Amino acid sequence: MRKNIFFIFLLWLGVYGLKAQEILPISADSAYAVINVSVCNMREEGKFTSGMSTQALLGMPVKVLRFTDWYEIQTPDNYTGWVHRMVITPMLKARYDEWNRTEKIVVTSHYGFTYEKPDEASQVVSDVVAGNRLKWEGTKGHFYKVSYPDGREAYIPKSISKPEKAWREKNKQDAESIVHTAFTMMGIPYLWAGTSSKGVDCSGLVRTVLFMHDIIIPRDASQQAYIGEHIEIAPDFSNIEPGDLVFFGRKATAEKKEGISHVGIYIGNKKFIHALGDVHISSFYPEDKEYDAFNTGRLLFAVRFLPYINKEKDLNTTLTNPYYN
Incomplete structure (x- = not known):
């Protein structure tokens, strides 16, 4: 079926002289696809030399927005990017729904x-x-x-x-389990736009760890910073808990809002795990061997997200996310 559709499409290109790079609209019934490779690199433009914007994972349902000889797709966290046609399987709505079921x-x-x-x-x-x-x-x-x-x-x-089903029954969405999963990623290299076990950026670490607990969170640190409960961190860190997210960047001024540029997962005892160079533990406490003066100096605030899963639009699971249902 796909080969026939593609042949008709090529014939149409030849008849009407459409240039390969012209962007074609996608009909309502063909605006679906599923990722077909373990880790799918999504790019800012439809070409291999373009910078990577994020990644999608095998079996992930996505929406197709536009088509050239590449596809512009949108992932369940509402992130968009361009992927080569060989790494996804386009589907009609009925087949897409069947895959999800x-x-x-x-x-x-x-x-x-x-x-x-x-x-x-x-x-x-x-x-x-x-x-x-x-x-x-x-x-x-x-x-x-x-x-x-x-x-x-x-x-x-x-x-x-x-x-x-068995995975969901045993999977826990609590701070202890999430911190434990984050520890299993120790030493994985930093990769700009990475959201998989092959490599992660800072917000990609958060995205990947939580997805392993069936939690879907916004992709970027600047988006993750404004979900859940905002917490101004006490000097002794007594009001934040393991599992909270800690954010870093440019502090707010009278003229500008704070600028979010980094995120980590708080693990307790004034320490956090994050991706910078690789996935490792850093500390806010000067006496610790893991003391991170640079990030301590640009610490902004924390976010508590666990109590808000499925209570906010952009914080959900594969059971409730509309892409999976």
């Missing part, structure tokens, strides 16, 4: 692979990262049989994945 296998390990056979010695089909979702087709031994949005089939080890 079917039981998935969720990747729980930071990194792994799927295979052609239920045997890790068989041919690799693709890599996978934490948060990837594949359609559950069955079970064989120590593997789940899965399929990709484009129809490819594979086997994924049970040791790195779980059925979505």
Whole structure:
């Protein structure tokens, strides 16, 4: 079906002389797609040399906004960017809805692979990262049989994945669990616009950790700073709790509002975990070996978000986010 549609499209280009880079509108019934690779790089423009703006993950439903020979898409956190046509599977609304309804296998390990056979010695089909979702087709031994949005089939080890319903039942959305997950990302390299286990920027770390707990939060630090409860941090840090987000940047003046440029996750004892160079722990306390004078000097405020999940428009889960339903 896709090949036929693409052939007709190419024929139309030839007949009407449309230039490849002209932006085509998307009809209401074709404005859907699902990500088809483990980590999909979204760019500011439709070309490989353009800067990366964010990433999307395998199995993630997206909306298609425009099309050239690239697609402009919008992710469930309402972020937009351009992706190459080979990394997504465009779908009609009915198929998109079916994909969202079917039981998935969720990747729980930071990194792994799927295979052609239920045997890790068989041919690799693709890599996978934490948060990837594949359609559950069955079970064989120590593997789940899965399929990709484009129809490819594979086997994924049970040791790195779980059925979505079972994953949700055991998944906790509390501060202790979130901080623990953040610790599992220690040492992962900083990557501008990164939101996966392969590399993260500061707000991408927050985005990735929370997505592993089925929480969808706005993409950028400047957006994350204005959800939930704003907290002016006490000098002794006694009014903030582990799991709160701490924000950094330019302090407000009489003429300008504060400028948010960095975010971390508070872990208690005047320490926070963040991505800068790599994912590591820093401290606000001068006596600690992890003392971070630079970020201490530009600390602005904290945000408490956990009590507000599914109570604010931009803070939800895959059960309530409209892209998944």
